[in-house]
Amino acid sequence: MTAPRTLRLHRLTWEGPGVLALDLTDPDGGMLPGFAPGAHIDLHLPDGLVRQYSLCGDPAVQGSWRIAVREVGGGRASGFIHRALRPGALLRAAGPRNTFPLLPAPHYLFLAGGIGITPLLPMLRAARDAGATRTLWFCARSTAEAPLLAEARACAGTLCVHAAAEGTRLDVAAALAVPRPDTLLYCCGPAPLMLAVEQATRHWPAGSVRFEWFVPRPQDAAGAAGSFEVACARAGLTCSVPAGRSVLDTLLAAGLDLPFSCTQGVCGSCETRVLEGAVDHRDSILSEAERAANASMMICVSHARGPRLVLDL
Ligand code: FES
Structure with missing residues (x-):
């Protein structure tokens, strides 16, 4: 970092x-x-x-x-x-x-809720410059309350403001019921909007829907961690991570100098390569495919699924 x-x-x-x-x-x-x-x-x-x-x-x-x-x-x-x-x-x-990179695509659908427009603005510009089609659905309480609207309008190909106070609230489930071919969907906004989009796009092609969480994503109740062992391959250090404590805190207490920032699984600064062991991912960054790959984990919030993890530390 x-x-x-x-x-x-x-x-x-x-x-x-x-x-x-x-x-x-x-x-x-x-x-x-x-x-x-x-x-x-x-x-x-x-x-x-x-x-x-x-x-x-x-x-x-x-x-x-x-x-x-x-x-x-x-x-x-x-x-x-x-x-x-x-x-x-x-x-x-x-x-x-950057934990929310813009991948190349011929078509983009951007879905912003309020201040969630911020990471999408540079994406809209880049997509415009690349000649891609760009649709922006901008959700806000009212049109007047949609921040940075003029900039968004200048670089979106098609802009729809969905304003709850004006009777144009976005019906997320209906709007996303049919996957859009060759389209990447980028979404950032408040948790209820993000969860609704996540739910509505479960049948979209893997990797075609991407989220940026400003706050920790609500996690499934299942998977609360018991104690487990974590081995740091390069440091030659093995520690026991007690229930209720993070891998990050355990390793910092053991004397390792590690990068971290948010400690909430949203910033990506503590991402660590996993060499062995299955991870119970509790972060708000990795996609389903990245979680399944089990190649890395956010050690501030994620735990082991089994008795032991070996990390590239
Ligand atoms: S410190 Fe931010 S994701 Fe772990």
């Missing part, structure tokens, strides 16, 4: 009710690392808060990263950003990291 760098808040702009966009630059005027559509950064805020925000600006614009933050009632991070930050402030951020 890249070490956090210092950034200057160059500009703050309102991009919808309760949504602020932050343009971040290098304080010395240098370039920032490039990013691919779907990437996010880890913003390090006072009090040790670390939050992931999707980069929603144009990857072609070098030297500036753009994120957008919706103020959430009671949210410490968004409250700080909305109330305390002013242009010129210095912030720390790590990344970019």
